[in-house]
Amino acid sequence: MATNVQPTPASVPALPVVFTLCERELVRFFRQSNRVFGALGQPIIFWLLFGAGLRGAQVGGGSNLDYAHFFPGTLVMILLFTAIFATISIIEDRREGFLQGVLVAPVPRWSMVMGKILGGALIAMLQGIIFLFLGWLTGALGWASILQTSLGGVIGAIALMFVISIALTALGFLIAWRMDSTQGFHAIMSVFLLPMWLLSGAFFPMDVSGWLGWVIRINPLTYGVAGLRYYLQNVNAIVDHLPSISTCWLVTLVFAGLTFAASWWIAGTRSTGDLL
Amino acid sequence: MSSSSAVIISHLAHRYGEHEAIRDLSFSVAEREIFAILGPNGSGKTTLFRVLSTLIPIQQGDVQILGYDLRRQPAAIRSQLGVVFQAPSIDKKLTVLENVIHHGRLYGLGGRALHNRAEEMLSRLGLADRRRDLVEKLSGGLRRRVELATGMLHQPRLLLLDEPSTGLDPGARSDLWQYLEQVRDNDGVTVVVTTHLLEEAERTDRIAIMHKGQLSALGTPHELQAAVGGDAITIRTKDAAALAAGIREKFNIPAMVVDSSVRLEQPNGHQWIPRLVEAFPDATEAITLGKPTLEDVFIHFTGHRFWDENDQEEDQPKKKKKH
Numbered sequence: 093m094a095t096n097v098q099p100t101p102a103s104v105p106a107l108p109v110v111f112t113l114c115e116r117e118l119v120r121f122f123r124q125s126n127r128v129f130g131a132l133g134q135p136i137i138f139w140l141l142f143g144a145g146l147r148g149a150q151v152g153g154g155s156n157l158d159y160a161h162f163f164p165g166t167l168v169m170i171l172l173f174t175a176i177f178a179t180i181s182i183i184e185d186r187r188e189g190f191l192q193g194v195l196v197a198p199v200p201r202w203s204m205v206m207g208k209i210l211g212g213a214l215i216a217m218l219q220g221i222i223f224l225f226l227g228w229l230t231g232a233l234g235w236a237s238i239l240q241t242s243l244g245g246v247i248g249a250i251a252l253m254f255v256i257s258i259a260l261t262a263l264g265f266l267i268a269w270r271m272d273s274t275q276g277f278h279a280i281m282s283v284f285l286l287p288m289w290l291l292s293g294a295f296f297p298m299d300v301s302g303w304l305g306w307v308i309r310i311n312p313l314t315y316g317v318a319g320l321r322y323y324l325q326n327v328n329a330i331v332d333h334l335p336s337i338s339t340c341w342l343v344t345l346v347f348a349g350l351t352f353a354a355s356w357w358i359a360g361t362r363s364t365g366d367l368l
Numbered sequence: 369m370s371s372s373s374a375v376i377i378s379h380l381a382h383r384y385g386e387h388e389a390i391r392d393l394s395f396s397v398a399e400r401e402i403f404a405i406l407g408p409n410g411s412g413k414t415t416l417f418r419v420l421s422t423l424i425p426i427q428q429g430d431v432q433i434l435g436y437d438l439r440r441q442p443a444a445i446r447s448q449l450g451v452v453f454q455a456p457s458i459d460k461k462l463t464v465l466e467n468v469i470h471h472g473r474l475y476g477l478g479g480r481a482l483h484n485r486a487e488e489m490l491s492r493l494g495l496a497d498r499r500r501d502l503v504e505k506l507s508g509g510l511r512r513r514v515e516l517a518t519g520m521l522h523q524p525r526l527l528l529l530d531e532p533s534t535g536l537d538p539g540a541r542s543d544l545w546q547y548l549e550q551v552r553d554n555d556g557v558t559v560v561v562t563t564h565l566l567e568e569a570e571r572t573d574r575i576a577i578m579h580k581g582q583l584s585a586l587g588t589p590h591e592l593q594a595a596v597g598g599d600a601i602t603i604r605t606k607d608a609a610a611l612a613a614g615i616r617e618k619f620n621i622p623a624m625v626v627d628s629s630v631r632l633e634q635p636n637g638h639q640w641i642p643r644l645v646e647a648f649p650d651a652t653e654a655i656t657l658g659k660p661t662l663e664d665v666f667i668h669f670t671g672h673r674f675w676d677e678n679d680q681e682e683d684q685p686k687k688k689k690k691h
Binding site: 105108109111112115119120123124188189191192193194195196197198199 | 474
């Protein structure tokens, strides 16, 4: 049987595959006007609601729970929702049949995963940057001072946002790969993703004691939120109980690396959902 | 045949949990032939398609495609393979041209060469003036043509199609088969197509009939029809078992009960009709005589009707949640 087996030819270059799949995500996004509407609308709505509700509010007298305090957390929430919803489209890809065409193409599996994740992360970044701009606008218009930042701070924030987006889209990929319907996703959303955001220092302060404090400390998203505070707020690491900026970067990079590696691994496993 | 075989399947078996979808299957497909895998739903043909297309891994047995070992060199096979799935694998939100370009990049094409090749395929399939249309706006027949354009874009040596006529009107179906013949004759491509349409299989060079995961028969349409050995006579009656037993006893010829009718295969069928009616005047409600069709071939080799409700086992893992 194996007498005249031929040598294996070189496989297809990976980067064009990453590029083409990423491009597809973006083209699909911009072509679905309801998605674009949502993407532009969500940051604006959050901006207006938080602005109206928290402008100048000094909850509990002298506490720092004001608009500026919630800004980085809201930014991360926007990244979280968009990133994760962008990759659960893999369920749709599977059900519509697109995925099977990619799975039988001679492409390295990681390039397929990377294309999908990068596309989702860029869509999340787009919304994050809009929200960032609105935060700056609030200050520029003199309504409230939300961002205390320099140009370097903005660049640092955008770079960190990108790593967070990659981590979260990869997390979405990881969750969605085995699912065969988007319905199942709502359970994950409420029992896992929403608590993950609530317990990331975005909502509760970092210095909560007891088990809640521990959950906040082992939650990788905490370090993303904290990192953005350094770039966007005038914070003091000791007073605000924040981890150091290098810890924030390290944990966020490791978070992104691990979720990507896990996505790559899971994409190599077959699920019955491949079989439309 | 081994030197010029595009596909060699030996002792292939595949199971989903308890259910054996394919059992000890062996056959070869020659290069440059249009080969049909014919079977009803649940015959295992879709599972076979998934194995051949590298979508699911081999569990047992061996498959060699274009000289590569499917188990060890799936990547090499993929680049030589054009696959057209039953559920379209093109993106409905993209235009025809975008789909073709994306597909080309997945197969390592790029730049000028990819664009030229894409335009060539689109004009070959009569899609040139639809290139900027979104796929979701196209009819089923046109979508299938886009699939064929992407499937042949990277000049594969083997084209695999799973139930390609599903959802096509007769005109589009006829175009599809003309195109497959072109692909075989002009491009020298081997075409393997699964189908549950008997009349479609008659247009192929050779047919493998699958039944319950096994190979029931293999040959050209002509050979298979010849194997039936004469004409097919079907008698509709109230008590088919009793009539079949009566015919066997009186004439000493084989008579089968198929789907509560009695079925005989005899040369010179027309001579048998008066004899049967005279011998069993009360039992005969209706009697038909025909040249063997592929349905007769299927019954001949499997003892089952092609469309047998009780016979449709699940061909795939049960989908628990389908929305």
